[in-house]
Amino acid sequence: MIELRPFNSLGSANHGWLDAHHHFSFAGYHDPARVNWGSLRVWNDDTIAPGTGFPTHPHSDMEIITYVRKGAITHRDSMGNEGRTEAGDVQVMSAGDGVQHSEYNLEDGETQIFQIWIIPDERGGKPTWGAKEFPKGERAGQFVPLAASTANDNDRDEGALPIRTDARVLGATIKAGESVTYTPSAADRHLYLVPATGAVKIDDVEAKARDGVAMTQLDEVTITAIEDSEVILVDAA
Incomplete structure (x- = not known):
């Protein structure tokens, strides 16, 4: 099964400082057919104006992965962590039994992010945060794990940021x-792919930048780039 979810069909809300598009039901947007995809609960496509951001707010029992598409995001949390994550790089927050955090665009230009939430395997636990650089050159022509389950005891996810859920978040750059x-x-498995840039084809389905592609009941998936493309894929239970 391969289902295209065009960018213009997503839920959206423009708050001025934040232009948000929701692949799944979120905040004021609700679509009973798009509540989740397996354990993948949220995929928000956010554009944040310079000098603005999300003020301090709480989360619990969610694995929150932020992929920066453009600009940079500055994170602060109640655990004392602070960090700036640039375009192409990733931060992960395991909210555990509760954490408060803020996310701001302190850059001169707009910041664009994919914010991905995945339901954890178990509730509670100590919250954690981490960030890592992922050079795009190392993703050329192959999927590189950006975040992966701490339960995965194998070499294929070496170097990925840890998440407490049976899932993998991967990135690849593919030449036309x-x-x-x-x-x-x-x-x-529940696969969900979004081209951050470019355009790709999966069987006879063509996806442009920021479209979503939901897939399941597939033994393998071949993604062919129509244009030079940067893609993010979630593989969830």
């Missing part, structure tokens, strides 16, 4: 005309 194939551990 070239292909990358991904093989999930089981056909019933």
Whole structure:
């Protein structure tokens, strides 16, 4: 099953400082057909104006992965962590039994992020935060794990930021005309792919930048770039 979810079909809300698009039901947007995809609960496509951001607010029992598409995001939290994550890089916050944090664009230009929430395998636990650089050159022509389950005891996720859920978040850059194939551990996994840039084709389905592609019941997926593309893929239970 491969289902295209065009960018113009997503839920949206423009708050002035924040232009948000929701792949799944979120805040004031509710679509009973798009509440979650397996354990993948949220995929927000946010554009944040310079000098603005999300003030301090709480979270619990959620794995929150932020992929920066443009600009940079500055994080602060109640655990004492502070960090600036630039375009192409990733931060992960395991909210655990509760954490408060803020996310601001302190840059001169706008910041664009994918904010991905995945339901954890277990509730509670000590909250954690981490960030890491992922050079795009190392993702050329292959999927590189950006975040992956701490329960995965294998070499394929070495270097990924840890998350407390049976899921993987991966990134790849694909040149026009070239292909990358991904093989999930089981056909019933829930795959969700979004091109951050460019355009790709999966079988006869074409996805442009910021479109979503929901997939399941597939033994493998081959993504062919129509244009030079940067893609993010979530593989969730």
